[in-house]
Amino acid sequence: MSLSTSNSKKNKIKLLLAVLLIFSTIEVFTRTIIFHASKDFARxxxxxxxxxxxxxxxxxxxxxxxxxxxxxxxxxxxxxxxxxxxxxxxxxxxxxxxxxxxxxxxxxxxxxxxxxxxxxxxxxxxxxxxxxxxxGNAIETGRLAQFFTTPSDWPDLFRLDITNPGEQVEFGISSFWATFAARERLRERILGIAVPHYKDFTSETNGVNFRMGKKNQAQKHPPxxxxxxxxxxxxxxxxxxxxxxxxxxxxxxxxxxxxxxxxxxxxxxxxxxxxxxxxxxxxxxxxxxxxxxxxxxxxxxxxxxxxxxxxxxxxxxx
Known part of the structure; x- marks a missing residue:
């Protein structure tokens, strides 16, 4: 084995360890900081x-x-x-x-x-x-995966609530990877810090969505x-x-x-x-x-x- 090949393998191992360290740090941050910073998750x-x-x-x-x-x-x-x-x-x-x-x-x-x-x-x-x-209502899968279910619930959950195969895979990942499960919360927290008056904007947007939802409900009559x-x-x-x-x-x-x-x-x-x-x-x-x-x-x-x-x-x- 040449010296250059040996150094290349060592560099790959170092890179892999660095990536694992970054992901582990983010995971610990999510579980210890983000979960407790969210009033919903903290409850x-x-x-x-x-x-x-x-x-x-x-x-x-x-x-x-x-x-x-x-x-x-x-x-x-x-x-x-x-x-x-x-x-x-x-x-x-x-x-x-x-x-x-x-x-x-x-x-x-x-x-x-x-x-x-x-x-x-x-x-x-x-x-x-x-x-x-x-x-047919939207489900926040992250908290459902992390807090409210265990693998024994998955057959029932996948039969009725999360029927799309892609969403089922995402749910499975969310069950074991807190950072993935809380990705929307992370996004909101970052935007809340970086964007002035972001909370006021989202509050107003939620009000508009509520009114639009009522309007769409009156126009559409799905089973x-x-x-x-x-x-x-x-x-x-x-x-x-x-x-x-x-x-x-x-x-x-x-x-x-x-x-x-x-x-x-x-x-x-x-x-x-x-x-x-x-x-x-x-x-x-x-x-x-x-x-x-x-x-x-x-x-x-x-x-x-x-x-x-x-x-x-x-x-x-x-």
Missing amino acids: FDNYPALSRDLTNSEGIKIALVGNSLTQRGINLDILSQDLKQSEGKNFTAKMFTADASKINTWHFMINHYFWKPKRKPDYFLVHFYEKNLQD VRYEALQRLLHKAKQEGSHFCFIAFPTQPTTDPLPYSLDPEAERLIREAGMGFIDLRHVAGLELKHYADEIHLTPEGAAIYSHALATALKPVLGK
């Missing part, structure tokens, strides 16, 4: 302990599952106090939310943090609006399916879990109600023996109580929490 680390604390608590145990509507729309102290006063019992309520999540993600969150470890609160309250309960909802309801009955689905009041419009409900979704829920509450209109909620088209201010959350406690009396009294 997920606490969910195993939170679900354990909830199921070990005294009184009636309530798990609230949903997206940022639930996170910003409900005051847990007000809800628990109102329920205690009306029912004469102690209530413990905890939130398990993921921003912009829908029915698919909620199924795997509940399965991962409650059903698999055999933890059973007395009630699951699931807040939704518009198409949250329908099939509506509820396989993910049916899967959740079937699993809930198997586990002996009690659910109540609650239609959330988004920002008031000139119409009597801010959005329509599909009777088929309500039928499936009620036939499964679960609760269904329509709170699309809540007395006292005005435009000033909304931070944007879908999120309540703290004052709005207080109003809604009182209304929710009242609406839950027939459900919790069963």
Whole structure:
């Protein structure tokens, strides 16, 4: 072997080690910094302990599952106090939310943090609006891969939720490579640092997308399916879990109600023996109580929490 060949192999090995070092450093940075810097991801680390604390608590145990509507729309102290006063019992309520999540993600969150470890609160309250309960909603695969599923969930996940082979490969990579899973979060954090007023821009863009989505929804009528909802309801009955689905009041419009409900979704829920509450209109909620088209201010959350406690009396009294 010539000296030049030997040096070439050594250089390749050095290059490979350097690349591995860079990727390892980025991976450690993602897991230790980015995951904790993201309010959404940081919450997920606490969910195993939170679900354990909830199921070990005294009184009636309530798990609230949903997206940022639930996170910003409900005051847990007000809800628990109102329920205690009306029912004469102690209530413990905890939130398990993921921003912009829908029915698919909620199924795997509940399965991962409650059903698999055999933890059973007395009630699951699931807040939704518009198409949250329908099939076909976009799924953030990174957090689903890293936090809410294990390989044992993949057959079910690939059968119904992620059916495209390319997306399935991406999901598999995301399960083991945190940097790949959090690539969108990394992009947003870099842009947030580099681009002035980036958060204000994205907030406005989200509002425009929300309004455009409602316009497109009115123009297009694709077939509506509820396989993910049916899967959740079937699993809930198997586990002996009690659910109540609650239609959330988004920002008031000139119409009597801010959005329509599909009777088929309500039928499936009620036939499964679960609760269904329509709170699309809540007395006292005005435009000033909304931070944007879908999120309540703290004052709005207080109003809604009182209304929710009242609406839950027939459900919790069963």
